[in-house]
Amino acid sequence: MSNLFRPAAAGPARPLAIARWLECVAVLVVMIVVVGGITRLTESGLSITEWNVVSGILPPLTQGAWEAEFAKYRATAEFRMESGPAGMDLAAFQFIFFWEWFHRILGRVIGVAFLLPALVFALRRAVPAGYGWRLAAMFALICGQGALGWYMVSSGVGNTDLTDVSHFRLSAHLLTALFLLAGLVWTARDLRQLAKDAGARPARLTAGTAVVVAVLFVQVLLGAWVAGLNAGHAAYDWPLMNGRLVPEVDWSQGAVWTVTHDPFLLQFLHRWWAFVAVAALVWLARRVRPVARFDSLAVNIAFGTMVLLGIATVMSGVSLWVAAAHQLVGALTVVATVRAMHTLGWANRGAATPAQA
Known part of the structure; x- marks a missing residue:
């Protein structure tokens, strides 16, 4: 990893620029934690019953597409057991669908906002020695968060008895997000100190x-x-x-x-x-x-x-x-x-x- 980021012919390190970038990603992580909370509070987490990494970027765009998504949700235990005697109309479904969709979109935005600058800094050999493994670990956490998020949702979608996701999986999802947030802030602080003093240690x-x-x-x-x-x-x-x-x-x-x-x-x-x-x-x-x-x-x-x-x-x-x-x-x-x-x-x-x- 160190050879990838800082070879013998490395370019100038950019600790301050990297710190600012990590702080921007940290802001996005705070946003997704809040949106995730709203998703849970509105019980929107099971509104999207599939995990389509690419095709799931766009929400339904036609009436027929909305009806198809609504039909999938009506097949879940949550809808059957909690929609009440009056049921749920399409407008109410679209409201909860939005929060889960927005939550997933933010996850993709964070992945791109982290990966692309990381590649640019790596190709320019601008990552200070000893920090490449941290960036790799944080990107692995971001990817793991996506997988863990679907693992959490699947505990509710695929179970005929549960009307909510597993609270154990939800806690793992939240704690991992906050651990990532802590890593971003801590690393950015280390890099800011390194920008002031080239001999500074973490x-x-x-x-x-x-x-x-x-x-x-x-x-x-x-x-x-x-x-x-x-x-x-x-x-x-x-x-x-x-x-x-x-x-x-x-x-x-x-x-x-x-x-x-x-x-x-x-x-x-x-x-x-x-x-x-x-x-x-x-x-x-x-x-x-x-x-x-x-x-x-x-x-x-x-x-x-x-x-x-x-x-x-x-x-x-x-x-x-x-x-x-x-x-x-x-x-x-x-x-x-x-x-x-x-x-x-x-x-x-x-x-x-x-x-x-």
């Missing part, structure tokens, strides 16, 4: 920030399970749940099944683990404040807004746009957290403070 993850990652992983996982199981509708009051501090939970199917499937317990865990995440992020913000005030402020604003939107999501009865805003700020919290972690990684190794850009 930042390292510290033990403390690794704990923050673990805490946030649990919170995002719980949030994905809440979304996948429609557990946000288990209770609409806060801080109590249906008038109780601790909800009634049926443990008759075993502890493992209950912890991974019971909507009341999962909403409860997601609510209160959030404050463990807040404690971890407060620690991160305080640690990074002497080094980079902006990073500290960004973390505080992000998690504060996210908590408020989480409460608003519950109390609004899972309003579409409030819940979508909650997911948007969740992705931005990942960005702010990664920036702060990267800054601490530099500070703890005695390096100069990364460029605050």
